[in-house]
Amino acid sequence: MASAKVDLEVGTDGVALITMCNPPVNALAIPIIIGLKDRFQEAAGRKDVKAIVLTGKGGRFSGGFDISVMKKVHETGDSSHLPDVSVELVVNLIEDSKKPVVAAVEGLALGGGLELAMGCHARVVAPRAQLGLPELTLGIIPGFGGTQRLPRLIGLAKAVEMMLTSKSITSEEGRKLGLVDTIVSSEELLKVSRLWALEIEERRKPWIRSLHRTDKTGSLSEVREVLRTAREQVKKTAPHLPQQQACVDVIEHGIVHGGYSGVLKEAEVFKKLVISDTSKGLINVFFAQRAISKVPGVTDIGLKPRNVKKVAVIGGGLMGSGIATALILGNICVILKEINSEFLLKGIKTIEANVNGLVRRGKLTKQKADVALSLLKGVLDYTEFKDVDLVIEAVIENVSLKQTIFRDLEKICSPHCILATNTSTIDLNVIGQKTSAQDRIVGAHFFSPAHIMPLLEIIRTNKTSPQVILDLITVGKIIKKAPVVVGNCTGFAVNRTFFPYSQGANLLVNLGVDVFKIDQVIHNFGFPIGPFQLLDVAGYGVAIDTSKVYAGAFSDRMFKTPLVDLLIKDGRNGKSNGKGYYIYEKGSKPKPDRSVLPIIEESRRLCNIMPNGKPISVTDQEIVEMILFPVVNEACRVLEDGIVIRASDLDIASVLGMSFPNYRGGIVFWADLVGANRIYTSLKKWAQLYGNFYKPSRYLEERALKGIPLSAPASAAPKSTARL
Numbered sequence: 001m002a003s004a005k006v007d008l009e010v011g012t013d014g015v016a017l018i019t020m021c022n023p024p025v026n027a028l029a030i031p032i033i034i035g036l037k038d039r040f041q042e043a044a045g046r047k048d049v050k051a052i053v054l055t056g057k058g059g060r061f062s063g064g065f066d067i068s069v070m071k072k073v074h075e076t077g078d079s080s081h082l083p084d085v086s087v088e089l090v091v092n093l094i095e096d097s098k099k100p101v102v103a104a105v106e107g108l109a110l111g112g113g114l115e116l117a118m119g120c121h122a123r124v125v126a127p128r129a130q131l132g133l134p135e136l137t138l139g140i141i142p143g144f145g146g147t148q149r150l151p152r153l154i155g156l157a158k159a160v161e162m163m164l165t166s167k168s169i170t171s172e173e174g175r176k177l178g179l180v181d182t183i184v185s186s187e188e189l190l191k192v193s194r195l196w197a198l199e200i201e202e203r204r205k206p207w208i209r210s211l212h213r214t215d216k217t218g219s220l221s222e223v224r225e226v227l228r229t230a231r232e233q234v235k236k237t238a239p240h241l242p243q244q245q246a247c248v249d250v251i252e253h254g255i256v257h258g259g260y261s262g263v264l265k266e267a268e269v270f271k272k273l274v275i276s277d278t279s280k281g282l283i284n285v286f287f288a289q290r291a292i293s294k295v296p297g298v299t300d301i302g303l304k305p306r307n308v309k310k311v312a313v314i315g316g317g318l319m320g321s322g323i324a325t326a327l328i329l330g331n332i333c334v335i336l337k338e339i340n341s342e343f344l345l346k347g348i349k350t351i352e353a354n355v356n357g358l359v360r361r362g363k364l365t366k367q368k369a370d371v372a373l374s375l376l377k378g379v380l381d382y383t384e385f386k387d388v389d390l391v392i393e394a395v396i397e398n399v400s401l402k403q404t405i406f407r408d409l410e411k412i413c414s415p416h417c418i419l420a421t422n423t424s425t426i427d428l429n430v431i432g433q434k435t436s437a438q439d440r441i442v443g444a445h446f447f448s449p450a451h452i453m454p455l456l457e458i459i460r461t462n463k464t465s466p467q468v469i470l471d472l473i474t475v476g477k478i479i480k481k482a483p484v485v486v487g488n489c490t491g492f493a494v495n496r497t498f499f500p501y502s503q504g505a506n507l508l509v510n511l512g513v514d515v516f517k518i519d520q521v522i523h524n525f526g527f528p529i530g531p532f533q534l535l536d537v538a539g540y541g542v543a544i545d546t547s548k549v550y551a552g553a554f555s556d557r558m559f560k561t562p563l564v565d566l567l568i569k570d571g572r573n574g575k576s577n578g579k580g581y582y583i584y585e586k587g588s589k590p591k592p593d594r595s596v597l598p599i600i601e602e603s604r605r606l607c608n609i610m611p612n613g614k615p616i617s618v619t620d621q622e623i624v625e626m627i628l629f630p631v632v633n634e635a636c637r638v639l640e641d642g643i644v645i646r647a648s649d650l651d652i653a654s655v656l657g658m659s660f661p662n663y664r665g666g667i668v669f670w671a672d673l674v675g676a677n678r679i680y681t682s683l684k685k686w687a688q689l690y691g692n693f694y695k696p697s698r699y700l701e702e703r704a705l706k707g708i709p710l711s712a713p714a715s716a717a718p719k720s721t722a723r724l
């Protein structure tokens with residue numbers, strides 16, 4: 001931030017070049033905004049300036065308003081940190097300037113960056129720049145006039161689509177749509193922009209103030225039709241996101257009452273949205289996602305990632321084939337090993353189906369799919385393993401099998417080869433017990449389906465070398481995963497934190513709450529599906545295996561239920577045989593299967609935990625809390641044990657690994673919004689009523705009683721919890 005500044009340089013041609021400089025993306029931080037106001041005022045007042053060119057240093061115009069200012073507003077509750085840009089700078093000093101202003105855009109112009117450019121009288125752009133208004137992903141709407149100028153420049157329908165989807169367009173698309181006046185090479189960008197500005201000044205090129213344009217928005221009835229469709233779509237696709245409807249309303253206001261009135265309305269709505277919980281949550285996710293790449297002792301000690309060109313995957317089952325798919329899609333050669341040709345063929349077929357599925361859904365071109373599949377080779381022995389850079393073992397969860405594999409790998413692979421396991425539960429020290437290569441052993445825990453789910457949990461032991469962790473982080477990024485580095489324990493960070501999720505749901509069912517109601521309420525909270533449908537989809541076998549592991553490790557806080565056993569006894573395996581809590585038929589949505597109710601009754605009879613044998617009565621909010629507060633409680637233990645580096649790592653892991661709604665900011669962030677004390681008090685009450693499953697952890701208790709946020713770093717905590 002010390003280097004954040006705005007330069008002004010006047011050439012002999014009479015053009016003032018105003019350059020924003022705030023690496024790496026020229027975010028519009030407060031010093032930049034103040035600097036822009038000063039420089040534009042200076043340029044307006046100087047007699048030797050005839051025209052102005054606005055640009056960004058270092059090949060990037062601007063990544064938009066500085067998001068950390070909004071974070072500061074969230075932390076302090078003081079919205080006076082937000083500067084007036086849309087009127088004072090964009091309208092008064094740029095658009096209404098008596099001297100023409102041209103934006104010279106290279107690299108990217110996003111959010112407030114593009115909005116500054118749209119306030120200029122023309123946009124000269126280098127090839128392949130990224131142009132967009134992604135504000136809605138942050139829970140806000142464009143706030144520097146973007147809701148008003150984009151429709152006037154490119155037409156209403158496309159502008160609405162760009163804003164609601166937050167998708168950016170390229171220079172080339174921008175040129176076709178009218179957002180970009182001309183595309184020139186990077187080398188010529190400033191020269192052409194200067195000439196363009198002078199030509200406007202000489203009236204040889206049009207002097208266009210986009211806020212005053214009316215030629216692209218269509219008739220009022222067309223406008224109403226586009227906005228009606230947009231509203232309907234938003235209601236369906238984003239019912240939880242207030243910024244979506246607000247964006248459409250503000251666009252409409254400007255078209256009905258005029259652009260300037262629209263700018264004022266936009267500023268008013270922006271200020272309200274910026275302090276919404278949705279914006280707080282989404283902005284937390286934005287920074288949390290970037291923080292995961294910073295691993296003390298790994299990414300800050302000058303190590304360079306090694307090149308991982310060839311990877312062996314052992315096991316072609318669901319996980320192994322998904323991992324192999326992700327790797328070949330990232331242009332990495334993969335050797336897939338199976339124990340016999342039947343299994344190998346099945347694995348290869350699954351990978352082909354994964355890749356072809358992406359082509360069918362328009363997510364991958366046929367050409368790229370062919371290239372990816374050409375990088376795959378199936379094998380039945382270890383001959384090809386001699387020169388692989390990384391092995392990922394993805395066989396069944398059997399300790400002695402894994403130990404044997406790792407012992408063999410140590411003998412066969414090069415001494416530099418990284419030895420990773422995709423285990424979701426087994427202690428890595430145990431897996432590596434029969435090798436002396438423990439510094440190369442690391443967990444690479446993918447989430448199913450591995451080629452789609454974005455999270456990669458990287459598990460390190462005390463012995464894993466920083467170089468190995470760095471290399472795996474790098475591979476994760478290459479294959480477009482979000483790598484979160486965590487410590488070694490049962491279930492690691494994500495599965496451990498969420499093991500009480502299905503248990504809480506099961507406890508509620510056995511207390512008499514309707515299973516489908518629970519799923520609906522959790523879905524309404526923002527999860528894509530509820531815990532029982534998730535169980536159907538994941539398969540009951542997984543549930544049985546993992547609950548055995550958790551029962552061993554966390555016996556003090558396990559809720560045991562006969563429900564899954566009873567379902568299996570009834571011939572139900574969940575989605576895999578079309579029959580679980582729901583009925584699964586090809587081509588139609590899963591339907592609640594009410595014939596499951598007698599099985600649930602049987603489970604309630606065997607469990608016998610309903611007070612006085614009667615179902616408890618709970619509100620929707622209590623359902624959410626009785627399922628998610630125990631998850632928060634376990635998250636507290638994960639934090640106390642130092643399994644994650646920082647609380648926000650659990651936020652991002654919960655969003656990307658467990659589909660916790662991103663607009664709620666992640667599990668710990670959400671818990672702090674609810675309040676540690678409220679969670680603690682509720683858990684304490686339920687522990688008295690329903691047992692140890694709800695017993696508050698020490699970390700939660702201490703923080704609740706001392707009023708310290710759960711996400712606060714250890715240094716802010718009492719001594720006994722300061723172990724992060």
Ligand SMILES: C[C@H](O)CC(=O)SCCNC(=O)CCNC(=O)[C@H](O)C(C)(C)COP(=O)(O)OP(=O)(O)OC[C@H]1O[C@@H](n2cnc3c(N)ncnc32)[C@H](O)[C@@H]1OP(=O)(O)O
Nearest residue numbers: 025027063064065066067068110111112134142143144290
């Ligand atoms: C009033 C206005 O309408 C409101 C706004 O403008 S809100 C902002 C709208 N703009 C955005 O949403 C863009 C956000 N940024 C991005 O999408 C991406 O950072 C990018 C496409 C610009 C660059 O991506 P990439 O090259 O992969 O770099 P990335 O790691 O994401 O960012 C580099 C650094 O810049 C920071 N950064 C990026 N955009 C920023 C922004 N708008 N504000 C503050 N910091 C920003 C990141 O936090 C990161 O910081 P770090 O190195 O300390 O972790």
